[in-house]
Amino acid sequence: MYDDAIPRRGAGARERRARRLRGDGRVAALFAAPSLIGLTLFTLFPIVMSLVIAFFRWPAVGARAFTGLGNFATLFADPVFRRTLFNTLLFVVLYLPLNLVVSVGLAVWISPRMKGRKVLRVVFFLPVVTPMVANAVVWRMVYQPGGLIDGSLHAVTGVHAPNFLGEQGWAMFAVVAMSVWQGFGYNMLVFSAALDAIPRQLVEAAQIDGAGPWRQFFRITLPMISPSMFFATTMTLITSFQVFTQPFLLTGGGPGIDTETLMMFVYNQGFSVYQFGLASAAAWILFVLILGVTAVQFAGQRRWVTYDV
Amino acid sequence: MSDHVHPLPAYPWARRIRVVVSHLALYLVAAVFLSPLVYMVATSLKRADEVFGSPPSLIGSVVRWENYREAFEFLPFGRFVINGLAVAVCGTIVVLVASSMSAYAFSRLRWRGRDGVFLVFLSTLMIPQEVLVVPMFMLMRWFGWVDSYQALIFPWAFTAFGTFMLRQFFLTIPEEIAESARIDGAGAVRVFTRIMLPLVRPALAVLAVFTFINYWNSFLWPLIIINSVDEKATVPLGLQLFFGQQGTQWNLVMAASMISMAPTAALLIILQKHLVRGIATTGLGGR
Numbered sequence: 001m002y003d004d005a006i007p008r009r010g011a012g013a014r015e016r017r018a019r020r021l022r023g024d025g026r027v028a029a030l031f032a033a034p035s036l037i038g039l040t041l042f043t044l045f046p047i048v049m050s051l052v053i054a055f056f057r058w059p060a061v062g063a064r065a066f067t068g069l070g071n072f073a074t075l076f077a078d079p080v081f082r083r084t085l086f087n088t089l090l091f092v093v094l095y096l097p098l099n100l101v102v103s104v105g106l107a108v109w110i111s112p113r114m115k116g117r118k119v120l121r122v123v124f125f126l127p128v129v130t131p132m133v134a135n136a137v138v139w140r141m142v143y144q145p146g147g148l149i150d151g152s153l154h155a156v157t158g159v160h161a162p163n164f165l166g167e168q169g170w171a172m173f174a175v176v177a178m179s180v181w182q183g184f185g186y187n188m189l190v191f192s193a194a195l196d197a198i199p200r201q202l203v204e205a206a207q208i209d210g211a212g213p214w215r216q217f218f219r220i221t222l223p224m225i226s227p228s229m230f231f232a233t234t235m236t237l238i239t240s241f242q243v244f245t246q247p248f249l250l251t252g253g254g255p256g257i258d259t260e261t262l263m264m265f266v267y268n269q270g271f272s273v274y275q276f277g278l279a280s281a282a283a284w285i286l287f288v289l290i291l292g293v294t295a296v297q298f299a300g301q302r303r304w305v306t307y308d309v
Numbered sequence: 310m311s312d313h314v315h316p317l318p319a320y321p322w323a324r325r326i327r328v329v330v331s332h333l334a335l336y337l338v339a340a341v342f343l344s345p346l347v348y349m350v351a352t353s354l355k356r357a358d359e360v361f362g363s364p365p366s367l368i369g370s371v372v373r374w375e376n377y378r379e380a381f382e383f384l385p386f387g388r389f390v391i392n393g394l395a396v397a398v399c400g401t402i403v404v405l406v407a408s409s410m411s412a413y414a415f416s417r418l419r420w421r422g423r424d425g426v427f428l429v430f431l432s433t434l435m436i437p438q439e440v441l442v443v444p445m446f447m448l449m450r451w452f453g454w455v456d457s458y459q460a461l462i463f464p465w466a467f468t469a470f471g472t473f474m475l476r477q478f479f480l481t482i483p484e485e486i487a488e489s490a491r492i493d494g495a496g497a498v499r500v501f502t503r504i505m506l507p508l509v510r511p512a513l514a515v516l517a518v519f520t521f522i523n524y525w526n527s528f529l530w531p532l533i534i535i536n537s538v539d540e541k542a543t544v545p546l547g548l549q550l551f552f553g554q555q556g557t558q559w560n561l562v563m564a565a566s567m568i569s570m571a572p573t574a575a576l577l578i579i580l581q582k583h584l585v586r587g588i589a590t591t592g593l594g595g596r
Contacts, residue, residue: 024418024419024420024497025421027414027418027496027497027498028414028418028419028420028423029414029420031410031413031414031418031497031501032410032411032414032415032426034406034407034411034467035407035408035411035430035467035469035472036411036426038407038463038466038467039433039467039468039469041448042441042445042448042463042464042465042466042467043433043436043441043467043468044433045444045448046441046444046445046448047433047436047440047441047444049444049447049448050440050441050443050444053443053447106338109331109335110335114332114335115332116336118581120335120336120339121585122577122578122581123339123342123343124339124342125577125585126346126574126577127346129522129573129576129577130526130569130570130573130574131525131526131528131544131545131548131569131570131573132526132528133526133528133545133546133548133549133552133569134545134548134566134569134570137548137552137562137563137566138345138346138348138349138563138566139345140552141348141349141352141559141563142345142348144361146361146362147361148344148345148348148365151361151362151364152364152365154364155364155365156364181342181345186588189585189588190588193585193588238437241437242439244439244529245528245529249549249552263439266439266442266443267442267529267533270442270443270446270533271446271533276443276447279443280443280444283439283440283442283443284440286437286439286440287436287437287440290437291435294435
């Protein structure tokens with residue numbers, strides 16, 4: 001622990017240190033106070049409150065009444081809610097694998113030795129840090145009949161593209177595609193960092209043993225970056241369950257309610273029809289769903305995540 | 310992959326060609342990836358009646374810089390930019406102060422129950438902020454903060470993330486440094502401001518930039534809490550309003566989008582090295 005330059009301290013110092021440690025309480029309270037107060041007020045209190053509200057009929061104005069599990073029963077009986085639940089799961093099921101495949105693929109493709117590597121990384125990361133609203137507005141125009149895709153397709157083939165955001169069967173895919181475009185750059189950077197950390201000898205040894213590129217990828221690269229995969233999968237899962245801005249701005253949940261997500265449902269219940277009880281109950285269903293999936297992730301990680309070699 | 314392990318000159322011809330093709334294909338992918346943004350820039354400089362066309366064109370009959378002026382004039386977009394900057398700067402300061410102080414308390418000060426409290430702290434990271442919006446809105450009503458700048462700044466400034474990240478950095482500073490200063494008579498506050506903070510300056514910078522970006526981009530919460538949009542909106546909310554009212558004036562909408570992207574894009578380009586390293590080491594950043 002000690003450097004040679006620092007003389008080893010004896011029992012006296014240790015005692016002094018112990019005295020000092022006991023004396024830290026008051027200072028520590030002062031230092032921790034802003035965060036503790038803020039977190040209690042703005043996170044712990046609201047989370048408890050939302051749990052309470054979820055069991056009440058709680059309109060923004062007017063009488064409140066305890067309903068027990070009434071809100072949950074109402075929700076599961078509501079075809080709109082069930083549809084938004086389905087839409088959210090569909091979004092996650094499409095978005096997560098696509099995001100991971102694209103981000104791993106590009107992270108591997110942008111090899112450590114190529115020219116313009118840093119520029120490429122910044123390019124792919126750009127939409128992650130620019131406002132989602134701006135990205136969505138741009139993509140509205142890309143998807144628009146006569147927009148970038150339709151205009152290009154028509155010029156080349158003479159056929160018009162479907163109205164991606166307005167047609168059933170296309171809208172959700174359009175939302176997913178835009179979301180992958182916007183979001184994968186983050187995971188790509190995480191994977192790039194993990195790839196850079198793979199010892200070169202490992203790859204060289206495999207090559208000498210005659211392993212081809214695919215074999216190297218599945219036997220060396222993937223296991224070596226599996227901790228990052230675990231991190232990225234977990235974070236991406238959590239955030240994708242909460243998807244809101246993309247469908248809200250691209251389709252407004254349409255056509256019909258084909259792309260309305262759980263978070264949009266919460267927003268509509270809370271801030272369009274002002275049923276705080278129902279909104280909180282729906283939010284808790286979302287939260288429990290996220291917790292469940294995260295728990296499954298953690299339980300399964302031993303089977304595929306390699307933490308050391 | 311295997312192609313890139315050996316230095317280039319060692320490649321036989323066939324392989325070298327493969328590498329070149331692979332790189333060219335990659336640049337092509339990057340170009341396709343960027344095309345929506347190029348399209349945005351192109352559209353933002355066109356005349357309204359030249360926006361749509363097949364094939365899509367890069368440049369219209371004139372390059373219309375006035376679109377940007379008109380975007381600023383049509384809505385108080387300048388106001389939105391100022392609001393957005395003010396909220397993001399204030400929020401970032403609150404986050405930095407609160408999380409660095411508590412990170413110090415959780416790492417280099419000793420007190421009873423510290424690790425238990427920290428665990429509670431950490432577990433709040435699991436709570437998606439979106440789940441809190443309804444009770445948070447009710448809390449703001451009780452405070453009388455609906456439609457206020459405070460409501461944009463404070464509710465989300467006290468997440469455990471900054472504390473957690475800075476704590477990790479404080480823990481890497483050898484305890485002996487602070488200890489010897491205290492033996493020399495420096496108090497905890499002095500040790501914090503004179504020794505600890507300067508040593509974690511890079512981490513503070515990364516946290517600051519990402520916090521700023523998150524505030525600047527935030528959309529759902531301003532959408533919920535701000536009513537007098539013309540006066541108090543930040544840029545994303547203003548852009549949505551603009552889009553709602555001028556959805557057909559695509560050239561102006563694209564100019565407004567450009568304006569909203571400029572600050573964060575500039576930050577990324579200027580600070581790319583630090584941000585990339587920040588993500589690599591802490592998993593921090595835009596979601």
